[in-house]
Amino acid sequence: MERDQVESIRAAARHADGLIQDLQDVSRISSGRLRVEQRPVELIEVAEEAADLFESVMEDATIRFVRDFDDSTPTVTADRRRIVQLLSNLLGNAVRFTPEGGVVTLSVRALNASTVRIAVRDTGPGIASDDLPRLFERYWQAPRLLRAGSGLGLFIAKGIVDAHGGEIGVESTVGAGSEFWFTLPAVL
Numbered sequence: 800m801e802r803d804q805v806e807s808i809r810a811a812a813r814h815a816d817g818l819i820q821d822l823q824d825v826s827r828i829s830s831g832r833l834r835v836e837q838r839p840v841e842l843i844e845v846a847e848e849a850a851d852l853f854e855s856v857m858e859d860a861t862i863r864f865v866r867d868f869d870d871s872t873p874t875v876t877a878d879r880r881r882i883v884q885l886l887s888n889l890l891g892n893a894v895r896f897t898p899e900g901g902v903v904t905l906s907v908r909a910l911n912a913s914t915v916r917i918a919v920r921d922t923g924p925g926i927a928s929d930d931l932p933r934l935f936e937r938y939w940q941a942p943r944l945l946r947a948g949s950g951l952g953l954f955i956a957k958g959i960v961d962a963h964g965g966e967i968g969v970e971s972t973v974g975a976g977s978e979f980w981f982t983l984p985a986v987l
């Protein structure tokens with residue numbers, strides 16, 4: 800086989816594995832069995848790790864990527880691997896919906912002494928207010944947006960945040976972009 804064919808097969812296998820993992824997570828979330836190993840975590844380090852994964856993707860898409868981290872952000876109690884998974888999902892969506900020349904911003908800051916807020920803002924098409932209440936439902940995708948993916952990512956993101964005792968939400972304006980945010984408890 801030629802090198803391109805082998806790489807295509809590998810990419811298809813990675814994609815299939817990702818879908819299988821997503822379906823397993825959906826099953827765990829639906830049954831209330833999603834496990835998170837919560838330990839004290841420096842959230843800025845986790846955000847940097849996730850951001851580093853997307854730096855070249857943003858460059859390739861000619862999207863400006865802004866990291867806006869408050870260095871005084873307190874330590875949180877979280878499952879590092881699951882938070883990277885969550886941030887990868889949100890950043891991946893931001894890349895998918897942000898046009899060339901747009902901006903994606905990842906921010907991390909304390910809301911107060913007990914809560915940290917993480918947000919991914921994009922300059923994409925935005926989401927109609929009628930669609931916002933359903934965004935975190937399993938298999939649901941906004942009908943006005945490009946149908947891409949399985950419709951599981953935001954459902955899984957909500958399950959991860961819920962398992963950590965946090966909250967997740969979105970603010971969006973059609974034509975001006977969206978901001979997906981979540982909170983995590985700080986170590987007290």
